[in-house]
Amino acid sequence: MxxxxxxxxxxxxxxxxxxxxxxxxxxxxxxxxxxxxxxxxxxxxxxxxxxxxxxxxxxxxxxxxxxxxxxxxxxxxxxxxxxxxxxxRQGAQGYRLGGTHGPLLGGLVDRLADEEPGVPVTTYTSWSEREVAGSVAEGRLDFALVGVCGESAPPEPGRLAWMEVARDPVHVMLAEEHPLALERAPRDEIELAELAAEAWTDVPGDGCFGDCFAAACVRAGFTPVCVYETDTASCVHLVQVGRAVGLCRATFPATPGVVTRPLAGTPLVWRHVLGWHPAARVAARAVEVLGHARAAHAEALGRAAGGGSALRAAPAPPPAPAPAPVPVPASGGLRPAAPWPAA
Missing domain, CATH: 1.10.10.10 (Winged helix-like DNA-binding domain superfamily/Winged helix DNA-binding domain)
Incomplete structure (x- = not known):
């Protein structure tokens, strides 16, 4: 035998x-x-x-x-x-991109299509950053464009290389008829404690953002009345009709019936990151893709409802270096939790 x-x-x-x-x-x-x-x-x-x-x-x-x-x-x-x-699985020399909700994936597709006409670009989206990162680690996708809360580690830290695209303060979405939006002298920032009596709405996710939001509320002296976890369109609707206030990234686009404001003291930060497998053939193009992702973020910020404050709160990352894994900070044992900030 x-x-x-x-x-x-x-x-x-x-x-x-x-x-x-x-x-x-x-x-x-x-x-x-x-x-x-x-x-x-x-x-x-x-x-x-x-x-x-x-x-x-x-x-x-x-x-x-x-x-x-x-x-x-x-x-x-x-x-x-x-x-x-x-x-x-890598097949043709195209781009297979994975991402979560938000404007950056579409912006990256647009820039790659303009830069390399005729090169195939395919996309996959999921609420789960872990699912997207796992698909890159297993070779089903080339790049993951996702977000992580604050300084928490991106998924698959031992298998993927990660670089930061940009970081944004998390804003609050208000109905345009909300009292804080109707003030005669609109403020640049809103204290989180001023929203203690509000219901909240946000999109799902599997990172630690839910825990970080709850902790920020506790520091502000309250516990959220309730959190409606739903898709982005429903989040926007609930804000528009005054049923809830929402959390959004600084790249959230201007939307009828919705006003966005930064939270005072920037209690929550969202980091956009790009990940790839170091052994994949596309790794040689990681710096180029990273540059396009950063440009897509800058364009989204320019179109955003309150993009200027994001630039003041979070300076743009330096020019793209040679592809290498970013240092992965300790996650501190944070439990996977629900909502992420909306698009």
Whole structure:
């Protein structure tokens, strides 16, 4: 019998589980079937791999040798398979972009299409930044254009390289008939505490923004009455009819019936980031794509309802450096939570 990878997986599973019974459960096999397979492996290798006892199994010297090699070979083969799949999926020299909600993905598509006519550009969107980043890590997408709250780490920090596109203060959306919007001398900023009695609306997400918003409210001396989590269009509608106030990025476009204002002291910040796999063929174009994403952000900010304040609160990032992973700050154990700021 020739030794195969599945045989090494059996040996590793038995060693990790410490007993044939537990290993059979992990592998989804009946124990007699696992015992028979292990005996065939031992015959192929020329000796006993495990000593059976009342407390389970213990690797022999030969078993330790095989395990040592298996723990090197199995991850290497898995990495080879992932890399081959990623290479095969890349196909034509186009761009496969993934993003969450907001104006930057559309702006990036527009700039790439203008810069490289005829080069295919495809997009994928999701509420989940983790899903988008996972698709890049697995080779189904080339770039992820997503956002993260404050200094929290982007997803897949060990597999993807990340660069910051820009950072925006989070603004509040008010109905144009809201008392704070109707003041005779409109203020540049609104204190979060002034919104303590309001209902809120926001879009879903799987980052820590919900926790950070709740913490900012506690620091301001209140707990939100309620938060309507829904799609962007519904968020805007609830604000327009005065049912709730909303949170939005500084790039939120001017919208009829809606007024946006920065929050005093900038209690919440949103970072736009671009991610890619360092081993992918498109990694050589990461600096170029990053430049286009930053230009798309600048254009969106120029069209935004209150874009000028964003520039004052968050200076533009420096020119794009050579592609390299950004330092990933510790996340501080923040739990995944709901809303992100609206588009």
């Amino acid at each position: 020739d030794l195969e990878l599945r045989h090494l997986k059996i040996v590793r599973a038995v060693a990790d589980a410490g007993s044939l019974t537990r290993a059979a459960t992990v592998l989804g096999l009946a124990q007699p079937a696992l015992s028979a397979q292990l005996k065939r492996v031992e015959r192929a290798l020329g000796g006993t791999l495990f000593v059976r006892g009342r407390e389970g199994v213990r690797a022999t010297a030969l078993g330790e040798l095989v395990l040592e090699r298996a723990r090197v070979l199995l991850p290497a083969v898995c990495e080879l398979q992932e890399e081959a799949q990623r290479f095969a």
